[in-house]
Amino acid sequence: MAQTAFAPWDDPEAKPLIEFRHVTKRFGDFIAIDDLSLEIYEREFFALLGPSGCGKTTMMRMLAGFEPPSAGTILLSGQDIAPVPPNKRAVNMMFQSYALFPHLTVWDNIAFGLKRDKLPKEAIEARVAEMLKLTRLEKFARRKPHQISGGQRQRVALARSLAKAPKLLLLDEPLGALDKKLRQDTQFELMDIQEKTGTTFVIVTHDQEEAMTVASRVAVMDEGRLIQVDTPDRIYEYPNSVYVADFIGDVNIIEGHAEKSGDGYEVTFAEGQPKLRAKTANGLRGSGRCYLAIRPEKIAISSQEPQDAANAVRGVIDDIAYLGNLSTYYVRLDNGKIIKAQTANTRRIAKRDLTWEDSVWLSWTDTAAVVLEN
Amino acid sequence: MRRLLLISVPYLWLLALFLVPFFIVLKISLSDTALAIPPYTPTLDLGAGWAGLKGFFAELDLENFWFLTTDDLYWKAYLSSVWIALFSTLLTLIVGYPIAYGMAQAREEWRPTLMMLVILPFWTSFLIRVYSWMGILSQEGVLNQFLMWSGVISDPLMILNTNTAVYIGIVYTYLPFMILPIYAALEKLDISLIEAAEDLGCSRFQAFWLVTVPLSKNGIIAGCFLVFIPALGEFVIPSLLGGSQTLMIGKVLWEEFFNNRDWPVASAVAVILLLILIIPIILFQRNEQKQREAEG
Numbered sequence: 001m002a003q004t005a006f007a008p009w010d011d012p013e014a015k016p017l018i019e020f021r022h023v024t025k026r027f028g029d030f031i032a033i034d035d036l037s038l039e040i041y042e043r044e045f046f047a048l049l050g051p052s053g054c055g056k057t058t059m060m061r062m063l064a065g066f067e068p069p070s071a072g073t074i075l076l077s078g079q080d081i082a083p084v085p086p087n088k089r090a091v092n093m094m095f096q097s098y099a100l101f102p103h104l105t106v107w108d109n110i111a112f113g114l115k116r117d118k119l120p121k122e123a124i125e126a127r128v129a130e131m132l133k134l135t136r137l138e139k140f141a142r143r144k145p146h147q148i149s150g151g152q153r154q155r156v157a158l159a160r161s162l163a164k165a166p167k168l169l170l171l172d173e174p175l176g177a178l179d180k181k182l183r184q185d186t187q188f189e190l191m192d193i194q195e196k197t198g199t200t201f202v203i204v205t206h207d208q209e210e211a212m213t214v215a216s217r218v219a220v221m222d223e224g225r226l227i228q229v230d231t232p233d234r235i236y237e238y239p240n241s242v243y244v245a246d247f248i249g250d251v252n253i254i255e256g257h258a259e260k261s262g263d264g265y266e267v268t269f270a271e272g273q274p275k276l277r278a279k280t281a282n283g284l285r286g287s288g289r290c291y292l293a294i295r296p297e298k299i300a301i302s303s304q305e306p307q308d309a310a311n312a313v314r315g316v317i318d319d320i321a322y323l324g325n326l327s328t329y330y331v332r333l334d335n336g337k338i339i340k341a342q343t344a345n346t347r348r349i350a351k352r353d354l355t356w357e358d359s360v361w362l363s364w365t366d367t368a369a370v371v372l373e374n
Numbered sequence: 375m376r377r378l379l380l381i382s383v384p385y386l387w388l389l390a391l392f393l394v395p396f397f398i399v400l401k402i403s404l405s406d407t408a409l410a411i412p413p414y415t416p417t418l419d420l421g422a423g424w425a426g427l428k429g430f431f432a433e434l435d436l437e438n439f440w441f442l443t444t445d446d447l448y449w450k451a452y453l454s455s456v457w458i459a460l461f462s463t464l465l466t467l468i469v470g471y472p473i474a475y476g477m478a479q480a481r482e483e484w485r486p487t488l489m490m491l492v493i494l495p496f497w498t499s500f501l502i503r504v505y506s507w508m509g510i511l512s513q514e515g516v517l518n519q520f521l522m523w524s525g526v527i528s529d530p531l532m533i534l535n536t537n538t539a540v541y542i543g544i545v546y547t548y549l550p551f552m553i554l555p556i557y558a559a560l561e562k563l564d565i566s567l568i569e570a571a572e573d574l575g576c577s578r579f580q581a582f583w584l585v586t587v588p589l590s591k592n593g594i595i596a597g598c599f600l601v602f603i604p605a606l607g608e609f610v611i612p613s614l615l616g617g618s619q620t621l622m623i624g625k626v627l628w629e630e631f632f633n634n635r636d637w638p639v640a641s642a643v644a645v646i647l648l649l650i651l652i653i654p655i656i657l658f659q660r661n662e663q664k665q666r667e668a669e670g
Contacts, residue, residue, distance in 0.1 A: 066569055086572045099570035103588045112584075113574030146668070164574065 006216060007231075008041035015078070017042045017168065017200050018063065023072035025058055025224075032058040034224035035072070045194050045201045047215035049208060051247075055224040056204045060170050063202065064093045077167065087116075092166040096173040098157035100145040106156050107132075107141040113164045131159040134193060151182050158190075162197060171203040175210060187213045208248050212236070220244050236295075242372055245293035250328075252299070252339050258290040258371065265371055267292055270335040277310045278369040291372045296342035298368040301329055302361050303353065309363035315339065317358045329354065331362055396648070403641035404434040414637050438642035447626065448643065452650065454621040458537065458612075459605040462544035466601045467594065469545055470552030474593075475586075477553070478560035489557070492550050504543060504614050511539050511615070535617035543611040548604065552597035559593030560586070592665045599658035607647055623647055 008014035016039035025033035032055045040046045048056040061067045062074060065086030073080050081089060092113070100109050110131050114124045132138045135155040140148050145156065154174065161169055174190070175183045191214050194201050205211050211218045212232040219229040220243075228240045239245035242253060254276070256269030264279035267290060276292060284290055306312055315331035318338060322345075329341045341362055354360060405414040416433040419426045442448045477488045495503060510516045511534040518530040533539050563586065571581035587594075609624030616622070623643065630640035 064569075064573055086569070087575045087577055091573075093570070093573045095566045095570055097564060097566050099564065099566040101567060101570075101585060103591075112571070116575030116580070160574070 014041055016040060017077060019075040021073045023069045023074060026070045032224055036226055042200055043198055045214055045216045047211035047218045048204045048221060049211040049218050050221035052206060054221040056221050060172055060204050064091055064170055065089050090167040092161040092164055093170040094157050094161040094174050096176060098153050100153060100156055102145055105142055105144055109156055110160045110163050127163055131163050135159040150177055168200045173205055190214055220247060242291050242374055250296050252294045254292040258284055258288050277366045278371050279366045280371045284373055292369040293372055294364060294369045296328060296340040299341040299362050299364045301341045305361050306363040310366035312361055312363040314361055317356055317360055331360060399641045399644055402637050403438055403645050405638045407636050407638055413635055438638045441639060442642055451621045451623045451626045455606055455623040458622060459602050462541050462605055463598050463602045465541055466545045466548055466552045470549055471556055474553045474556035474560055477557050492553050504610055507543055508534060537620055539615035540612050540620055543615045544605050548601040551600040555596040556590055556593040559590040563589055595661045599654055603651055603654055
């Protein structure tokens with residue numbers, strides 16, 4: 001049975017859960033958020049991705065109610081949330097530092113928000129038990145935060161922020177304090193919990209791998225503006241700018257001059273080098289100056305000249321980065337330009353024939369490169 | 375050997391500055407008054423050898439402690455001291471907590487200055503500061519003059535030489551001891567904890583009551599002990615600011631020593647005072663240790 005894809009952002013009928021309308025946030029002279037509009041839908045796992053200082057945390061704090069926008073409106077289920085104080089919003093936040101109450105046990109931390117709602121005792125107990133089970137913390141209910149590990153603390157923070165069944169859960173760098181292995185496990189756990197509870201998650205992160213793994217859509221931010229909002233695969237395969245292409249994953253950027261040719265362009269990038277062919281759906285507007293963005297894993301490397309390749313250039317291996325599962329070859333072209341090519345290490349190291357100073361051919365198809373204007 | 379030497383330093387300190395004086399006072403409290411210098415007997419005469427030592431110990435008795443129970447002045451003075459110390463500790467807490475809270479909320483670059491302002495009065499002699507309170511609180515004092523000038527009162531208030539003046543004096547003198555530990559606790563408080571509490575449905579006040587206060591508990595306890603312990607034996611403030619009806623054990627002690635020249639009874643009063651103080655001191659140490667364990 002084919003699953004219907006979850007894509008409310010493509011559905012013109014769908015009503016967004018959160019709507020930023022021309023939101024601007026200033027701190028003195030500094031503009032943290034610059035006339036930003038964005039729609040986030042129910043049940044989405046939405047990631048705000050960007051370098052530190054790009055305004056992603058400010059957006060989250062505005063959603064939680066800790067910062068009022070300087071201009072524009074933020075709507076939650078169609079209601080302007082500006083006049084609603086943080087303690088009255090159906091929004092909960094998981095803090096980067098977890099902000100667990102050190103004087104309370106795990107159980108009391110999770111029950112904290114429920115007690116504020118004046119729920120009956122049995123209801124609180126049932127809900128806390130449910131949360132403990134969801135985050136597999138049953139054994140630690142009576143411990144204080146300083147008596148459990150970092151990973152467990154992270155789960156307590158998650159349980160506490162989910163306990164009130166918020167419409168929207170905000171996660172501020174939730175996995176930042178965990179080591180890499182634990183972080184990967186926890187990413188899947190987060191996705192699992194998000195699916196089980198059906199809560200809308202908005203996650204702030206500077207780790208692009210994390211954003212790609214967990215999110216249904218990713219917003220790449222820079223200097224208070226959204227650069228691109230799209231699904232992880234589209235962000236990776238069809239970046240809309242050099243900034244996004246460069247920020248997400250590894251990429252070769254080749255600057256050149258484009259000429260229209262058939263359903264794509266021919267790009268001249270250096271003297272004595274063949275023209276590069278790239279198909280593209282969207283045409284260039286400007287003078288013809290363009291950037292080609294090519295992912296290293298889409299470039300094949302071989303010692304013989306490849307037959308029927310749309311693009312092929314010659315170079316010398318300058319350096320090899322061996323990552324275990326992958327190897328990245330840094331190939332220097334005749335004009336000095338370094339191109340990265342990546343191959344999966346499907347064979348044992350002794351069987352591989354390429355080494356330093358070898359003369360090689362790099363090749364890629366005419367759909368591999370993305371043509372970008374700056 | 376070196377370790378032993380290192381450990382022995384604080385113990386020698388304790389021995390020289392606490393235990394030796396304490397045993398001297400204890401010995402005097404077991405002696406009898408005499409018209410002599412020093413004004414008590416017996417004095418230890420090592421020249422008489424073993425017999426002299428035996429005679430010395432035979433003459434020591436608990437008579438002075440027994441005397442303290444026969445005159446109700448003493449237990450009333452102890453009780454009244456405990457009450458005054460407790461009440462002024464509470465007042466100091468009520469005044470000190472908001473100040474400490476305000477300091478911790480202040481912008482980072484202002485904090486050292488505020489801290490300096492709290493400590494600054496210590497640079498002046500304690501006695502001079504208490505005397506200046508006499509100038510402020512007396513009937514012709516600054517406070518009464520101001521209140522009469524502004525028309526709040528028509529007759530001067532009687533503040534000096536009452537218990538109120540003693541409370542004012544103690545709160546003023548010991549305020550920094552309350553502020554500093556509370557400030558230290560509040561300054562460490564992570565602001566995101568308060569935000570988390572608000573995010574989970576607390577009002578500002580609830581967040582303060584459920585998060586800020588419990589997390590500054592150790593500072594509050596430390597501050598209260600640091601005020602209560604010296605206030606209990608306070609002598610200068612009640613004798614300068616208090617009236618004839620202000621009964622505090624420190625004052626009684628002074629009068630026994632210098633007015634009555636009854637050193638043995640005065641020493642007995644001091645020994646009992648010390649025993650009373652040991653309870654809160656032990657509790658204080660316990661609190662400190664628990665805090666260290668929680669942080670460790």
